[in-house]
Amino acid sequence: MAAFKIKKKRLKELIDSLTKEYRVFIPVESDGVSSFKEVTSDSHLPTINSHNTDRPPKEIFFPQTETLFTYKEGKISPPEQPNTKYRTPNTDKIAIFGASPCDVKSFSLLDRLFGMERNVAKCSGYKDAYWINRRTNALIFTIGCNYPLSTCFCNWLNGGPFTKEGSDLLLTDIGEDFLVEPCSQNGEEFIKTKGLPIQKAAKVDIKRASTVRKEAESTLSEPVDITSLKEGLDTLWDNPVWNEIAYKCLSCAACSYLCPTCYCFDIQDERAGNARGKRIRVWDSCMFSLFTKEASGHNPRPSSKERMRQRIMHKFNYFVENLGDFGCVGCGRCIRSCPVNMDIREVINTIKNVKLTISNEK
Ligand code: SF4
Ligand code: SF4
Known part of the structure; x- marks a missing residue:
């Protein structure tokens, strides 16, 4: 062109x-x-x-809070x-x-x-x-x-x-x-x-x-080959490496709120009186403990270990599986914003090394 x-x-x-x-x-x-x-x-x-x-x-395109519709006595309107x-x-x-x-x-x-x-x-x-x-x-x-x-x-x-x-x-x-x-x-x-x-x-x-x-x-650092990262993650669900990766995470969710590819949201009703109010969509994050807490009180992701595993699995395994590409674009915002200096590049390298060690031991 x-x-x-x-x-x-x-x-x-x-x-x-x-x-x-x-x-x-x-x-x-x-x-x-x-x-x-x-x-x-x-x-x-x-x-x-x-x-x-x-x-x-x-x-x-995806506001942090948006009204989906308002409702009044059984009728909904934009x-x-x-x-x-x-x-x-x-x-x-x-x-x-x-x-x-x-x-x-x-x-x-x-x-x-x-x-x-x-x-x-x-x-x-x-x-x-x-x-x-x-x-x-x-x-x-x-x-x-x-x-x-x-x-x-x-x-x-x-x-x-x-x-x-x-x-x-x-x-x-x-x-x-x-x-x-x-x-x-x-x-x-x-x-x-x-x-x-x-x-x-x-x-x-x-x-x-x-x-x-x-x-x-x-000026960019030499790229790390992550073509087989998805397959590596397939085998690491129960690996203790997740404890090592997640131990310092505070579950503050700065990383996912500022991530251009994170899209988790919650739907909430805000009542404005009897039978009237509005339904809103608000950003949410898999790094929050409440994200998966069930009404019974049970939480399938009770600690930062399970939540960090979810975030990494979603970006480098499920996203590839379901949508054909990694769910990360390498913008580095999660690295810049993390209060405890979690670096997703180090996480990727740790996962690669664990996988390599397991393969060599076989
Ligand atoms: S580097 Fe990847 S995971 Fe981190 S904020 Fe950017 S797109 Fe999201
Ligand atoms: S920004 Fe850092 S401390 Fe906060 S949830 Fe993300 S990884 Fe954990």
């Missing part, structure tokens, strides 16, 4: 033109926390660089004020500008789970209207990572700092300009039809982008 470029100083024009048709979300830092916030044409535009934000953009933070009637179109490649890959993984049928190898069969309504017609502008963080390991997981999976347009920071590459039909259409302040890239721009990419890729 042809490559284009846009001057950084003209990004505001591009974002303004997007806001005429889309609700536009960009990475913004506020009170020391970076996350994606909606901008309008009169918003001040912060500098947008490649960004692995503190909070992933999954909450744009929420009167659909989620105030991410109000999204079906007709709203969403554009995300400046997501990192790993976060964008996470959208493709969650598409499989929530039933968006686009370029998927496997699909859960379940269709989540709330996710699908927001994802349909969404336009994703990814900015590749010129400077991966020391906690990034996307390259272990079929990804990389400039991977295109899930993107409509991939931007590469080449100095005064961004190189812009359409990666989908929607991306191509957007470039063709919107009269943007964009021009064809010259050979020198493409060469510069290639150098930037090579430099970024070279």
Whole structure:
């Protein structure tokens, strides 16, 4: 596909033109926390660089709390004020500008789970209207990572700092300009039809982008081969290694709340009076002890050992089994956020070593 470029100083024009048709979300830092916030044409535009934000953009499509419907005396109706933070009637179109490649890959993984049928190898069969309504017609502008963080390991997981999976347009920071590459039909259409302040890239721009990419890729640590991790985990359910891995975990769930691929949720009714109220969906986490506590008081995952095993099994075994890929994109947020320095890369290596030891003993 042809490559284009846009001057950084003209990004505001591009974002303004997007806001005429889309609700536009960009990475913004506020009170020391970076996350994606909606901008309008009169918003001040912060500098947008490649960004692995503190909070992933999954909450744009899958809000932390959302009203599914309200009920009154036996009748149900759509929420009167659909989620105030991410109000999204079906007709709203969403554009995300400046997501990192790993976060964008996470959208493709969650598409499989929530039933968006686009370029998927496997699909859960379940269709989540709330996710699908927001994802349909969404336009994703990814900015590749010129400077991966020391906690990034996307390259272990079929990804990389400039991977295109899930993107409509991939931007590469080449100095005064961004190189812009359409990666989908929607991306191509957007470039063709919107009269943007964009021009064809010259050979020198493409060469510069290639150098930037090579430099970024070279800063990542050597990838660990995890192709047989799923099979390894098949045999480790009862292994005492889970005690060793989980002993310091506090079950705080920071890792799963900030994970772009974690999607556990709870459904709750909030009563507002006699026979009226609303049903809401809220994020939940398999790292909480209440997550699996039954009404009888029995809990099949009573300690952090069982909960950690579940988290790892889900990402590297069940996800592969059910949806055809690992349920981790290597963004490193769980490493950055864990108060006791749990490092999922070390967990993976520990599991690999245990499996190797067992194989050698046979
Ligand atoms: S498990 Fe950790 S590294 Fe993997 S996607 Fe989730 S937060 Fe990122
Ligand atoms: S962030 Fe760390 S301590 Fe908290 S639940 Fe996750 S692994 Fe455990």
